[in-house]
Amino acid sequence: MSETALDAAFFIRWMTAAAASIDREADRLTELDSPIGDADHGSNMQRGFAAVRKLLETAAPQTPGAVLTAAGRQLISTVGGASGPLYGTLLRRAGKVLGDAERVTPAELNAALAAGVDAVAQLGGAAPGDKTMLDALVPAVGAGAAFDAAAAAAAEGALATVPLQARKGRASYLGERSIGHQDPGATSSALLFAALPEAAK
Amino acid sequence: MNMLINTAGTVVADALRGMAAAHPELVVDAENRVIVRRDAPVAGKVGLVSGGGSGHEPLHGGFVGPGMLDAACPGEVFTSPVPDQMVRAAAAVDSGSGVLFVVKNYTGDVLNFAMAADLAEEEGLRVASVLVDDDVAVTDSLFTAGRRGTGATLFVEKIAGAAAEEGAPLERVEAVARQVVTGTRSFGVALAPVTTPAKGTPTFELPAGELELGIGIHGEPGRERRPMMTSHEIADVAVDAILADLRPDAPVLALVNGMGATPLLELYGFNAEVQRALAGRGVAVVRTLVGNYVTSLDMAGCSVTLCQIDEELLRLWDAPVQTPGLRWGR
Known part of the structure; x- marks a missing residue:
């Protein structure tokens, strides 16, 4: 896998697969967002990734970095809430790190996403354990360049938010009552990483 | 739940078209989701x-007009608007005197307005922001997102x-806004839950x-649940919760909000209490x-807000206002 170079077409496939998966899982994301949020995570992410898919169909950016930067900008412009700036920053920062290379290795993608995750942590002021998307993102980039391992780590991280007490975002208002629920943001982050091995097939 | 809508996905756009039809004194851009007073930008005036x-x-679009906001950016239901809307609004109302963003303290609003302020400044606008965080039900600590804006x-x-x-300059308008934030606290109560169009069942x-x-204004659960109380008892709980956080040493403005x-x-019965x-x-x-000013869709309940004022703030409160939601003087 680490020998394979990833081109812009791969990144478009990744974003398209993520959009399809978010679309399929939208109701579940909204359901997860009901007890500890405000019941809109699914519909917001669905709207944003549908807009990303539409943009990539027409604009067809030529480099991996350009795909991620355009997708991130589109999420910021269409999602709203906290998820828009946070997911938008994740992809934009990763896109910037990839620069204008026409092909990148999985290891380079991993490093770029790690920089994106750092930017998310800085923007949101959150840390792992706060019951946020970082609880899926940090293990995912920590798992290395293999897509299957990253996807598994993200899914595991999302599940591991269940016993946590939220310290950031709207769920934090609940205090101890946020315990026992899976974080919707960590869940959508896991979907994003689950789309990576799908795009590599 | 029966709702007076076409589809959940068009609720906001439909409402904006209706606002445009009812309020020719406003420019309602339903596509870009910006509501602007028709005479903007007003020469020499800071844009709010x-x-x-x-x-x-009616928050926020219903508060656009002379004496209050110059523009409002409606997001999806219970979802912060996006930076593009805010930058567009700022550009539409800036007369060269600068723009003040009034931001309620929710993670999404804070992040999107911060991005918008950066973008607007890159375009050469002068932007200041004030964060509203008045809800005493949330402990303002490192372990929460901080008090909510209500x-x-x-x-x-x-x-x-x-x-x-x-015609006050930006620094003065910002200082006045901060003075109001510092001296204002709220507490809310829910008697029945809220149903969002996207979900269709109570959240x-x-x-x-x-x-x-x-309770918060998005149906976020609050401090505790109790057997139903009388209006008299609810008023005591709400007032005590506010006064425990801020003991006014001056007269107050009171908002009894549905x-x-x-x-x-x-x-009105609750107001008596x-x-x-x-x-x-x-x-x-x-x-x-x-009245119903800062609402939460179809949630039943109320909130109390107390705003400590001085003579100057009272004079500004009494000054004329001409908006769909608040209107007095001339």
Whole structure:
């Protein structure tokens, strides 16, 4: 896998697969967002990734970095809430790190996403354990360049938010009552990483 | 749940088209989701821009007009608007005197307005922001997102709006807004849960015969759940919660606010109890507003907001305002 170079077409496939998966899982994301949020995570992410898919169909950016930067900008412009700036920053920062290379290795993608995750942590002021998307993102980039391992780590991280007490975002208002629920943001982050091995097939 | 809508996905766009038809004094851009007073930009005037998720009407779009906001950016239901809307609004109202963003303290609003301020400044605008965080039900600590912005938003938009209308410079308008934020606290109660169009069923369970104390305006659960109480008892709890956080040493403006589904008849009865509770605790109320101003879709319940003022803030509060949601003087 680490020998394979990833081109812009791969990144478009990744974003398209993520959009399809978010679309399929939208109701579940909204359901997860009901007890500890405000019941809109699914519909917001669905709207944003549908807009990303539409943009990539027409604009067809030529480099991996350009795909991620355009997708991130589109999420910021269409999602709203906290998820828009946070997911938008994740992809934009990763896109910037990839620069204008026409092909990148999985290891380079991993490093770029790690920089994106750092930017998310800085923007949101959150840390792992706060019951946020970082609880899926940090293990995912920590798992290395293999897509299957990253996807598994993200899914595991999302599940591991269940016993946590939220310290950031709207769920934090609940205090101890946020315990026992899976974080919707960590869940959508896991979907994003689950789309990576799908795009590599 | 029966709703007076076409589809959940078009609720905000449909409402904006209806606002445009009802209020020719506003420019309602339903596509880009920006509501601007028709005479903007007003020469020499600081532009006041706010916004937030939809579902809190008349906040914010209903407070656009002379003496209050210059523009508002409605997001999806209970979802912060996006930076593009805020930058567009800022550009539309900037007369060269600068723009003040009024931001309710929710993670999404804070992040999107911060991005918008950066983008607007890159375009050469002068932007200041004030964060509204008045809800005493949330402990302001490292372990939460901080106190929520609720009823104080109305006072900030009205009072800072009056200062801007008089031609005060950006620094002064910002200082007035901050003074209002510092001296204002709220507490809310839910008697029945809220149903968002996207979900179609209540976002939390609240059995008949119980109420939720310390509720937020998005149906976020509050401090605790108790068996249903009388209006008298609820007023005591709300007033005590506010006074435990901020003991006014000056007269206050009072907002007795409905969450959307509580009749005015009940709100006025509740106001009588709030006034009794305040008088009994030595707090002097100089102006009172009763009605549905900072709502939460179809949630039943109410909130109390107290805003400590001085003579200058009272003068600005009394100054004329001409908006769909708040209108007096001339």
